[in-house]
Amino acid sequence: MNIELKVSFYLKRESRLEKSSVGEKVAYPITGKIIIGNSIAQFATKLKVEERFWHIKSGRAIGKSRVAVELNREINKINLLIHSHYKDILERNGTVTAVEVKNAFQGIATTQKTLLVLFCEMMQEFHSRIGIDRAAGTYKGYRTTYKYLEQFLRKKYKVCDIPLTRLDLPFIEAFDFYLRVERGLKPASMITNIIYLQKAARIALHRNLISRPPFTGYKPEKPELHTRSLTKDELERFISTPLHKSRLCYIRDLFVFCAFTGISYADLKKLTWKEVIKEKDGSLWISASRQKTGIPFNVKLLDIPLQIMKKYKGCAKEDLVFRVPTSTTLNNSLKKIAVYCGIEKSLCWHMSRHSFASQVCLSQGVSIESVSRMLGHKDIRTTQRYAHVNNEKIGNDMKQLSLRLAGKFDYPASNQ
Incomplete structure (x- = not known):
């Protein structure tokens, strides 16, 4: 896939119907064009110049006049900013389009959220509920999964993060392989990390950040169940x-x-002793609620x-x-x-x-x-x-x- 960046500038001339009278000095607006592969985006520079001072091939003003020098300085600043945003997006996501660069240059916030950003939000929400209806031990599991995702993205895709739209079946299967083979996790531990990622995907789906469930068709290797009871x-x-x-x-x-x-x-x-209840028949019971789920339980002692x-x-x-x-x-x-x-x-x-x-x-x-x-x-x-x-x-x-x-x-x- 071609992701090379090309930036050019040209004059946006008036149509014949709108063109000013002959001999009148007309300053035309300068328009920029971003080309990345097959994606193209145009943007207004808010700069103007007379046609006689414009060099079409170079996309710059000609001459050494103060107007030409200042105009070219502003065009070069725009060009540098666009290249800077291009590099940032490419490093973060691994892919980039002309519209994304244009939006970043113009300060338009993209509505597309990334995987690790969403996962961080999910962790923060979970952390705020620790001691209420969530356990601190489970939060450690979320942190571990986040760490694995970070390492996986850098190793597999050479990026810091990916848009949620790239969370698809091939990504999930590759992450599964990474956990099982490259990290050497046992099936039970691997499944735990996949479950946390699946929860993030479910949240993204409910918030309309993605259009379809990415886990459709995924069949994890089920861990072999071992007897965990004493004989x-x-x-x-x-x-x-x-x-x-x-x-x-x-x-x-x-x-x-x-x-x-x-x-x-x-x-x-x-x-506590308050949770040890004595019934009418004299029997003692533990009557409490699970810290993990909040579900009440009663056990006769x-x-x-x-x-x-x-x-x-x-x-x-x-x-x-x-x-x-x-x-x-x-x-x-x-x-x-x-x-x-x-x-x-x-x-x-x-x-x-x-x-x-x-x-x-x-x-x-x-x-x-x-x-x-x-x-x-x-x-x-x-x-x-x-x-x-x-x-x-x-x-x-x-x-x-x-x-x-x-x-x-x-x-x-x-x-x-």
């Missing part, structure tokens, strides 16, 4: 293995509390979490139920506990929530609908990723089915 045996070993450090014992108790309530790290950290709460009551400040360390401290300690317990999995705190869904609830016959409500999920499909169906659950279900079917069907020994 029954692993959970028993995690609870019962002796630990000789009080700090590790405390962190283990917090993990077990989460494994028997399904509460997340963020919600555990802000859990079983014997094990009740014992843990009683054990550490009064240790936390203010009205908090527990004094919860940072997530980094917790996850590092879990890996040490796993070694003591002979658990080969790489433990992370979120496994407690998965273990609650799979081992504590689903395997014991609790319906997935109830599990979804207790976890505070918006969609039961999210719960299905948490609730791993194991052989024990299948065996129990089939045993109950066998009892229900007993005597309902009669199959003769010899069926001829």
